[in-house]
Amino acid sequence: DIVMTQSPDSLAVSLGERATINCKSSQNVLYSSDNKNYLAWYQQKPGQPPKLLFYWASTRDSGVPDRFSGSGSGTDFTLTITSLQAEDVAVYYCQQYYSTPRTFGQGTKLEIK
Amino acid sequence: EVQLVESGGGSVQPGGSLRLSCLASRFSFSQSWMTWVRQAPGKGLEWVANINTDESDKNYADSVKGRFTISRDNAKNSLYLQMNSLKVEDTAVYYCARGHFGMDIWGQGTTVTVSS
Numbered sequence: 001d002i003v004m005t006q007s008p009d010s011l012a013v014s015l016g017e018r019a020t021i022n023c024k025s026s027q028n029v030l031y032s033s034d035n036k037n038y039l040a041w042y043q044q045k046p047g048q049p050p051k052l053l054f055y056w057a058s059t060r061d062s063g064v065p066d067r068f069s070g071s072g073s074g075t076d077f078t079l080t081i082t083s084l085q086a087e088d089v090a091v092y093y094c095q096q097y098y099s100t101p102r103t104f105g106q107g108t109k110l111e112i113k
Numbered sequence: 114e115v116q117l118v119e120s121g122g123g124s125v126q127p128g129g130s131l132r133l134s135c136l137a138s139r140f141s142f143s144q145s146w147m148t149w150v151r152q153a154p155g156k157g158l159e160w161v162a163n164i165n166t167d168e169s170d171k172n173y174a175d176s177v178k179g180r181f182t183i184s185r186d187n188a189k190n191s192l193y194l195q196m197n198s199l200k201v202e203d204t205a206v207y208y209c210a211r212g213h214f215g216m217d218i219w220g221q222g223t224t225v226t227v228s229s
Contacts, residue, residue, distance in 0.1 A: 001175075040215040042158070049208050049222055050150075050158060055215030093158055097214055100163070100172040102148075107157040 002027045002096050006105035012113040019081040021108045023072075023094035030074050031098065038098035041070055041079050044107075045090045053079070053092075086112060115140045115218055117209050122223030129199050129227070135192040135209030135220055143187035146213035149194050151205035152222075161207070162194065177203075199227045 003026040013019040029038045037057035042050040052061045054070035057077055069080045081088055089112060094105040121133040135147070149161040162173045162183040171183050182195040192209050204227050210216035 038214070042216075044158075049210075049219035050216075051219070052212075052215050052217045055217075061215070061217060091157075095158075095160070101174045102160045102163070104158045104160060 001101055002029065002099060002103055004094055004096055004103050004105035006092075006094060006108045008108060009106065010109040010111065012111045013081075013084045014113045015086065016083050017113075019084050019088070019110055021079040021092050021110070023077040023079070023105050025075045025077075025096055025098075027098070028074050029096045029098040037073050037077070038096055039072075039077055040095045040097065042093045042095065043088075043090045044093065050093065081110075084110075084112070117211065117218055117220035119207065119209055119220045119223035122207065122225045124226045124228065125199055126229055127199060127201055127227055130195070130197045131199065131225060133194040133196065133207055133209075133223055133225070135194075137190040137192070137211070140211070140218065142190040145211045147183075147185060147192045148210045148212065148216055149183060149192075150208045150210055150216070150219075151203075151225075152208070153202075153205045156205075159205070163213070164192070165213075196225070199225075201227050201229075203227050 005024045007022045039057045041054040044050040058070040067082045071078050091107045116138045118136045148163040164171050164183045180198045184193045206222040208222045209220045211218040
């Protein structure tokens with residue numbers, strides 16, 4: 001199984017500042033035949049189901065604000081939130097869909113400093 | 114509005130069974146891969162199982178393999194999860210979600226509690 005490891009486990013950032021969350025996979029999730037990274041990012045607010053933010057590591061899902069960006073390739077990925085807003089408080093998860101089981105990272109809790 | 118609505122959760126003793134359902138509306142369910150994801154109380158997300166459009170491809174997490182069965186009825190726009198031999202560690206909110214490469218539609222979840 002591919003193990004997804006996020007860092008940090010929790011993060012406190014001031015409003016208007018940048019937040020960066022990292023995700024590392026134990027195996028390469030870049031599929032050579034299509035040159036796509038089989039990785040997604042999700043946001044989960046308290047009491048709500050997860051919401052898809054990015055797929056193919058950096059393709060923003062519909063309606064996701066452009067202060068969110070996804071980057072990385074191979075085994076190392078980053079979710080960046082520029083200019084943090086109060087509504088961004090949530091737990092963020094990465095997930096690989098390169099192989100089954102389609103494992104998630106343990107989550108990163110983002111709070112306001 | 115596109116929607117997924119789960120049902121069938123409840124309390125059950127260890128060793129018991131439950132069948133979860135997920136009703137899809139306002140999108141092409143029959144053309145969508147579907148997934149079950151669970152979340153134990155205060156814990157992260159755990160991928161449970163997924164199924165392709167015609168049920169020819171089903172995949173399971175090792176933690177549920179041999180005990181859970183995913184299925185679907187495209188005529189009823191419904192996804193199912195038959196859960197047998199339930200264990201205390203199966204206690205979680207169970208979400209159904211659409212998608213094969215990133216899950217873009219999620220239900221609100223149904224709670225399963227396994228306790229003696």
